[in-house]
Amino acid sequence: xxxxxxxxxxxxxxxxxxxxxxxxxxxxxxxxxxxxxxxxxxxxxxxxxxxxxxxxxxxxxxxxxxxxxxxxxxxxxxxxxxxxxxxxxxxxxxxxxxxxxxxxxxxxxxxxxxxxxxxxxxxxxxxxxxxxxxxxxxxxxxxxxxxxxxxxxxxxxxxxxxxxxxxxxxxxxxxxxxxxxxxxxxxxxxxxxxxxxxxxxxxxxxxxxxxxxxxxxxxxxxxxxxxxxxxxxxxxxxxxxxxxxxxxxxxxxxxxxxxxxxxxxxxxxxxxxxxxxxxxxxxxxxxxxxxxxxxxxxxxxxxxxxxxxxxxxxxxxxxxxxxxxxxxxxxxxxxxxxxxxxxxxxxxxxxxxxxxxxxxxxxxxxxxxxxxxxxxxxxxxxxxxxxxxxxxxxxxxxxxxxxxxxxxxxxxxxxxxxxxxxxxxxxxxxxxxxxxxxxxxxxxxxxxxxxxxxxxxxxxxxxxxxxxxxxxxxxxxxxxx
Amino acid sequence: xxxxxxxxxxxxxxxxxxxxxxxxxxxxxxxxxxxxxxxxxxxxxxxxxxxxxxxxxxxxxxxxxxxxxxxxxxxxxxxxxxxxxxxxxxxxxxxxxxxxxxxxxxxxxxxxxxxxxxxxxxxxxxxxxxxxxxxxxxxxxxxxxxxxxxxxxxxxxxxxxxxxxxxxxxxxxxxxxxxxxxxxxxxxxxxxxxxxxxxxxxxxxxxxxxxxxxxxxxxxxxxxxxxxxxxxxxxxxxxxxxxxxxxxxxxxxx
Ligand SMILES: Nc1ncnc2c1ncn2[C@@H]1O[C@H](COP(=O)(O)OP(=O)(O)OP(=O)(O)O)[C@@H](O)[C@H]1O
Ligand SMILES: [Mg+2]
Numbered sequence: 001x002x003x004x005x006x007x008x009x010x011x012x013x014x015x016x017x018x019x020x021x022x023x024x025x026x027x028x029x030x031x032x033x034x035x036x037x038x039x040x041x042x043x044x045x046x047x048x049x050x051x052x053x054x055x056x057x058x059x060x061x062x063x064x065x066x067x068x069x070x071x072x073x074x075x076x077x078x079x080x081x082x083x084x085x086x087x088x089x090x091x092x093x094x095x096x097x098x099x100x101x102x103x104x105x106x107x108x109x110x111x112x113x114x115x116x117x118x119x120x121x122x123x124x125x126x127x128x129x130x131x132x133x134x135x136x137x138x139x140x141x142x143x144x145x146x147x148x149x150x151x152x153x154x155x156x157x158x159x160x161x162x163x164x165x166x167x168x169x170x171x172x173x174x175x176x177x178x179x180x181x182x183x184x185x186x187x188x189x190x191x192x193x194x195x196x197x198x199x200x201x202x203x204x205x206x207x208x209x210x211x212x213x214x215x216x217x218x219x220x221x222x223x224x225x226x227x228x229x230x231x232x233x234x235x236x237x238x239x240x241x242x243x244x245x246x247x248x249x250x251x252x253x254x255x256x257x258x259x260x261x262x263x264x265x266x267x268x269x270x271x272x273x274x275x276x277x278x279x280x281x282x283x284x285x286x287x288x289x290x291x292x293x294x295x296x297x298x299x300x301x302x303x304x305x306x307x308x309x310x311x312x313x314x315x316x317x318x319x320x321x322x323x324x325x326x327x328x329x330x331x332x333x334x335x336x337x338x339x340x341x342x343x344x345x346x347x348x349x350x351x352x353x354x355x356x357x358x359x360x361x362x363x364x365x366x367x368x369x370x371x372x373x374x375x376x377x378x379x380x381x382x383x384x385x386x387x388x389x390x391x392x393x394x395x396x397x398x399x400x401x402x403x404x405x406x407x408x409x410x411x412x413x414x415x416x417x418x419x420x421x422x423x424x425x426x427x428x429x430x431x432x433x434x435x436x437x438x439x440x441x442x443x444x445x446x447x448x449x450x451x452x453x454x455x456x457x458x459x460x461x462x463x464x465x466x467x468x469x470x471x472x473x474x475x476x477x478x479x480x481x
Numbered sequence: 482x483x484x485x486x487x488x489x490x491x492x493x494x495x496x497x498x499x500x501x502x503x504x505x506x507x508x509x510x511x512x513x514x515x516x517x518x519x520x521x522x523x524x525x526x527x528x529x530x531x532x533x534x535x536x537x538x539x540x541x542x543x544x545x546x547x548x549x550x551x552x553x554x555x556x557x558x559x560x561x562x563x564x565x566x567x568x569x570x571x572x573x574x575x576x577x578x579x580x581x582x583x584x585x586x587x588x589x590x591x592x593x594x595x596x597x598x599x600x601x602x603x604x605x606x607x608x609x610x611x612x613x614x615x616x617x618x619x620x621x622x623x624x625x626x627x628x629x630x631x632x633x634x635x636x637x638x639x640x641x642x643x644x645x646x647x648x649x650x651x652x653x654x655x656x657x658x659x660x661x662x663x664x665x666x667x668x669x670x671x672x673x674x675x676x677x678x679x680x681x682x683x684x685x686x687x688x689x690x691x692x693x694x695x696x697x698x699x700x701x702x703x704x705x706x707x708x709x710x711x712x713x714x715x716x717x718x719x720x721x722x723x724x725x726x727x728x729x730x731x732x733x734x735x
Pocket of ligand 2: 522523651652
């Protein structure tokens, strides 16, 4: 191995900047899972009877399921009785203003660069902050509600808009969909709910910030976004967790529902704690994300930048049911040290003239393993469906792996499906060129990697793109100075 | 400025440079000529610090310091610039962004203040004119899909922006049309100064009509076998390398 590859490898041994823990008083239930625990969670959240039953049905179904073994990832068996399914920062009954929020908690989000004080917020971004199992604060709510937009924590939505929740909950990802979705349906604690009324263009980015703080807890949040006819919303999701030696499970469900002419843009910057350099600890990120383009001319775009987690297992997907609907998936997945990622998308074409685009950029460093897994399915009635997929892998060093698993199921002869894939190593000659112009090795690597991810970053809202670039630099940065 | 003493260089265990001696003083222009595969690019690369090119013996002093122990970026920051024979493409990195980063990286390393966006734009406009480059290239990915001539002009633009102390041009004239050749030569001539030196690798005497060198060296089989002034280049143009090869080979076989 050449010397510059060695330093490259050192570069890619990064330090996690969000690994601190906060001393926040919590209301924690005992470890373990049973019908009683499911009931207890539902009760803690004062949920209506139907929702308790919905959870229990999911739980009973889950009991009969087995954990999927097909992803290209490896981990010791998870003991589901060794997980805490509910942890909430202790607080007064109802928060009236920010003054009532635990200062330690505000400080936690400040440290993460997510000030919850509206005066200090970036103009144009409304934030829902979720710590462990509950939402602690949603900003800009009043302003949004003037337009009829609902942006609240999931629990609050259950209380205040039960009819909407009942109508849409599980309509895109049924509780029986898969092992982790069923588990989530049984024990989900909080998350965000967004409803954009007919014809409304949401004037700001909506954003949820997820943070795991408690030890031994799992995080099981649910996000539901409903965009009525002709509406538009752009939604951002960010996440971090403290550094701990044990693995922690994060099994979220995200459902997007787009009606006629509606557009939903969903962007994720996932930076859960990835574990240490030896692969100890880190988050298991087993997530089900799906969008339904239910209406004509509707559009759903998933953009994800995945840098964190010990294991990532997720396939943000689009079901293109409405005629002329459009699904897009733009992804950057970075794995380093001993991280494993099996991620990609499913594009299910059901309506006529439906179009989908998949741009996936994998970056593997260290001893990591990075797989793209994607399904393009064209149903019998999907006349003139069109898919374009491009899956690129970039390898840094020679101890990491990159894999591509594209699946195709086409039942309509008029479909056009194009797939391109490349695998490349970060070029010594590119590094030499940039360094010959005076850039440090680290800056040169970042420049090359950012260039490689450009198509995806272009899809992110401005502030998020900058954030993503920084994150990428951190993920690949090393102790070499 | 630069003193090379008995420098031997290997690539993948194969000795390519077999003892180079060369001194370049401030303000001088040295032309290096020689048949294909004689080691010209190797010399350029080893000076710039390319890793595969391993100096097995000899020494290189640059501004009084041991050049060979410096990293690639340190050399660049100390004023060594290599215009590449084959500039690489870097997808997704806009030329403008790249130029800004390099100019400021070098300025910072030299203890100068970094340029702000406005100053940078002014500087770029200025230098772009000097090398006759199309401003639109700034928005494109670095070197990606650039024509041969565009790549070479972009190299000259970078040289003009970075203001090196020692510029090494590896066949910058190859593949250029007559007009482009003049522009490259003009750029070099404008940058010529008492404290800036050039090593110009070329196959053609034509370039040396525009950039008049102080010395011309002929590299053959990893050695400088002949040195002279610009008249040597003319002689080579007329007679080819055979006479030099014969001379050198007969000396070697003694
Ligand atoms: N990376 C490398 N690996 C193996 N051999 C190399 C490498 N670089 C150069 N060489 C060999 O070293 C010798 C000199 O090459 P070099 O590129 O320095 O020649 P040159 O004088 O620049 O030739 P040209 O006029 O064709 O550009 C050649 O035989 C070449 O094949
Ligand atoms: Mg050459």
